[in-house]
Amino acid sequence: MDINNALEALDAISQSTRLDIFRLLIRAGESGLAAGEIAEAIDGRQNTTSTNLSILARSGLIGAERDGRNVIYRANHAVIRDLIAFLLEDCCGGQPEICAPLLQSLSCLNTTSGACCDA
Template sequence: METQNAVGGLAALAHPGRLEVFRLLVKAGDAGLAAGEIARLTGSLPNTLSTNLGILAGAGLVASRREGRSIIYTAGYDRMRELLAFLMEDCCAGNAAICAPLAEVASRACGAEGRSC
């Protein structure tokens, strides 16, 4: 991943409302959530939510699909993995003990509720 692409992704997440929406969508999994449900769960106003979703989508961190009259939003897992990999690429200067807590967090998250990562 190019540095400029990483900066774009990090900038999109560098806002409390957008970060909350993104984390909610990550938890929702592939099923995603309808825009109205996201607004209800986050307490966002529709226009604010629309702006935040647009910024996250522009960074590749959110995707959408139409289901009937609803628009369903999902986390952009590929982009998220690319961003995490970029951040960890040079991690630890070869000292695995520094990054070991991150592996533990990932293991707990992936093992939760039978999810696979």
């Protein structure tokens, strides 16, 4: 990931509704959600939700796949990993013990419950 990709991704989630959608899709996991389900979950209008989904998709943070009459949206975990790696690339100025708690919390998250695996 380069700085322009990172800026586009961060810009995409810098608006509260888009951040809500992004987090909703993270929680939905591999099954993803249809656009209508997303609009309903965030109590949003279809056209506004569609615009926000387009912005998130252009950033690469989410992807879309047609399933019959529905478009299913899913979080793009590879891009999310790349963004986090880019942000932490030069972490801690050569003192890995400073970043260890952060890296541990990222590595042990249980995506179903959001709780740490060893908790």
